[in-house]
Amino acid sequence: MAKIVGVVDEPVAPGATDNLDINIHSRSLIKFIQQSNTPITVGIQGEWGSGKTSLINSIYHEFNSDPTIKQIWINSWEYSLLSTPEESLLKIINRIIEELLESDTDTKRKDAIKSGAEKIFKGALRVGAQVALGTEAAKVTQELLGSAEQGISALRKQLTDLVGDIANRSSNPYKKIVIYVDDLDRIEPRNAVAILELLKNIFSVPNCVFLLAIDYQVVVKGLEHKFGKQTPENEWEFRAFFDKIIQLPFMMPMGQYNIGKYVNALLVEIGFVEGEGLDDEAVREIILRTIGGNPRSIKRLVNSVSLIQIFSEEKSGGTQTTAEGDKAGGGTENTELDPKDEKFLLFSLLCLQIAYPPIYSLLNREPDFTKWDDKLALQETKRSEEDKEGIFLREFENAAQTEDFNEDWEKALYRICYGRPRMKARVADISKFFSYIKDDLLDGQQDIIGETIASVLSQTSVTSITSTDHAQSVDGFKEAAWKSAADKSLSNKLWNEILDAIEDTTKIFKRGSRKGSSGRISLTDKSVYPGVQFRIGQGPPAFTLYPRVNPPEDNIMIMEKLKSMKGEIESQFGHPLTWKRKEVTFYYKDLPDAQILASDPDQRFPDQDKWPVVVEFLRQYAPAFESTMSDALLKIRHETDKEADSGKGSGQTHQGSG
Incomplete structure (x- = not known):
């Protein structure tokens, strides 16, 4: 499927694929509408953007093939x-009547209904013209209800006869009329309520079913x-x-949406991931x-x-990273992560950016959130969360007894969020978000968690709606707690010297990113063994093979087989x-007389006067390390393929197969 750029904010088209997995709900509503007594009004409730239109689209599509149902949208x-609020209200009523009259063969009755409705509308518009725009829309309803022979009751009787005749006429197939009223929550709330009142009073007609898409909170505001x-x-x-208007309330089942499937379908659509995408759960x-x-x-x-993907491609000269991390010419980003995990971290940080901008901004300044502490919280809040009555301290002490806030960084997070009502309400979710990143996604990489997050954060800055004067940059690299902008710039220059030295002699390592600024680069080669990382480091210079496959037990299997081939x-x-x-x-330090670069254990990369030694070491041993480990992994992969083939009867499989 061709990659698209961006996703249009449109409802799911009638008959389109249901990636939210709400078909069971639409099928249930369809069966209810088919079998229910009339008149009845169904309220499709949900917040703005929750999928109400998509749901009623699916119902409309289903009834399109039913010749016994006439539909009006x-x-x-x-x-x-x-239009003024009064005019728009009456246009809606008039439109429904016109749609009904299309099926009437009685010209005399059709003219009588049109005439009666027209007189009512003129009276209502006269009232509407006398009031300020939208301020007394309820008077329209009062005028209609107060009309004489051409009032609501007379019009409703005429419409009842019309619909009854349509349903009973032998030449007409329609037995039920379904009327959909969408986007009521985009109208000024008081006008939406006025429309609901008119619909109830005019169209309480046998054989008619109304589906109203509206947020209950709009009704609340309209009645204030x-x-x-x-x-x-x-x-x-x-x-x-609300209950007087709606006989069947239906709440959009957002808690039951298949979020993983829906998001992955969109990410595949824009080309961010391939195949089944990221892990659904x-x-x-x-x-x-x-x-x-x-x-x-x-x-x-x-x-x-989608925008970040384009931005990254432009920066790398138009090449695109695949879900496996290979590039048409450039390598993966400079992190310790498997490329698929790196994409998931990027995705997660964008979620944080949209949901909690202040926390995202803080993470930009202090990427290693596991080092957040009381001192940082003090800098951020100036203790404004504390009060004379001691309410905060009591709540803080209670929170600290829970699993979500028993570590120093979690306690700092609690303090920082407490003074912001929206974030205070969701501070447990924010804590769980970071715990998932730390304990699941970056498990085993705690020592470089700040570097990893900072590297990925640099890609998300183009979509941030926050601004800050904290970040200073050198050659495009920003300050961070784990490394200064100047040191990042130097590290990047060293990487380019290293990559120049190994470009013609390696297959995997030469794909390292020339934009990197941390101490290591991690790369994978799916033709050798998917998910196994080949790492190259600056200080001290080193080569590392690090299995990061799924399921996790396969990592143990790979290491055991490698150790059995140690000699x-x-x-x-x-x-x-x-x-x-x-x-x-x-490591460089494993060689005789090579301790020169290991004298400072805290040094993340070597001094410039030692660069030639680093480059020479990596140039000399990169080809041998890469080819030796590739041969060993290919042998393991071949063995696991054979084991998988022989174990098919018992259901045994391995990540390395296929």
């Missing part, structure tokens, strides 16, 4: 454009002039009005902890991803290697 927003602000004491009055976890499951918010997020591997490479539980490494 009203977009109330369109009728409100360039009558009942005042909603309180626990008067809440029943608002609900009573992980995506759902991040989305619900941040922006929530509103489809409109998700589309905004995906558009940010063969070291013989082919020509030097002993450092074997650890999760990785195998060859």
Whole structure:
């Protein structure tokens, strides 16, 4: 499928693929409409952007093939454009009547209904012209209700006869009329309420079913002039009005949306990921902890991803990174992550950027959130969260007893969020978001968590709506707690010297990013073993093989098989290697007389006067390390393929297969 750029904020078209998995809800509503007594009004409730139009589109599409149902679609927003509230209200009523009259063969009755309706409308418009725009829309209803023979009751009787005749006429197939009124929550709330009242009074007609797409909160706002602000004491009055209009309330099932499937479908559509995309459950976890499951918010997020992808491609000279991390010419970003995990981290940080801009801004300044502490919280809040009554301290102490806030960085987060009502309400979600990043996504990489996040954050800055004067830059590199902008610039220059030296002698390492500024580059080669990282480091210079495949038990299997080949591997490479539980490494310091670069254990990259030694070491051993480890991994992959083939009967599989 061709990649598209950006996602249009449009409802799901009738008959289109349902990636939210709400077909069961639409099918249930369809069956209810088919079998229900009439007249009845169904209220499709949900916040703006929750998918109400997409749902009623699916119902409309289903009934299109049913010859016994006549459908009328009203977009109330369109009728409100360039019209006074009173005019738009009456246009909607008139449109429904015209649609009904299209099926009437009785010319005399058709003319009588048109004449009666026209007189009512003229009277209503006369009242509307006497009041300020939208301020007394309820008077329109009063005028209509107060009309004589051409009033509401007379018009409703005529419409009842019309609809009854349509349903009973042998030459007419329609047995039920379904009227959809969409986008009521885009109209001024008081006018939306006036429309609801008129619809109820005029069209309480047998054989008619109304589907109204509206947010209940719009009704609440539209009734405030009558009942005042909603309180626990008067809440029943608002609900009573709504219940009088709506006989079947249906709440959009946002909590049941298949968020992972929906998001991945959009990410595949824009070319950010391939195949099945990111892990569905992980995506759902991040989305619900941040922006929530509103489809409109998700589309905004995906558009940010699309822009960042274009921005990254332009910076790299027009090349595109695939889901496996290979580039048409350039390599992966300079992080310790598997390329797919890096994409997921980028996706997660964009969610944070949209949902909690102040926390995103703080993370930009202090990327290693595990080092956030009371001192940082003091700098951010000046202790403004504390109060004389001690309410904060009591709540803080209670929170600190929970799993979400028992670490220093979590306590700092609690303080920082406390003074912002919206973030205070969701501080547990924010804590869980960061815990997921730390304990799941970046598991085993705690020592470089700040570097990893900072590297990915640099890609998200183009979609940030916040501004700050904290960041200073050198050659395009920003200050960070883990490395200064000047040091980043030097590290980048060293990488380019290294990559120049190994470009003609390596296949994998030469794809390292020339934009990198951290101490290591991680690369994968799916033709060797998908998910296994080949790492190259500056200080001290080193080569590391690090399995990062799924399922996790396959990493153990790979390391065990590598260790069983230890003698063969070291013989082919020509030097002993450092074997650890999760990785195998060859350091400069492992060579005789090579301690010169390891004298300062805190030094992230060597001084410039030692660069020639670093470059020479990496140039000399990169080809041998890469070829030795590739041969070993290909042998393991071949063995696991054979094991998988022989174990098909028992259901055994391995990540390396295929």
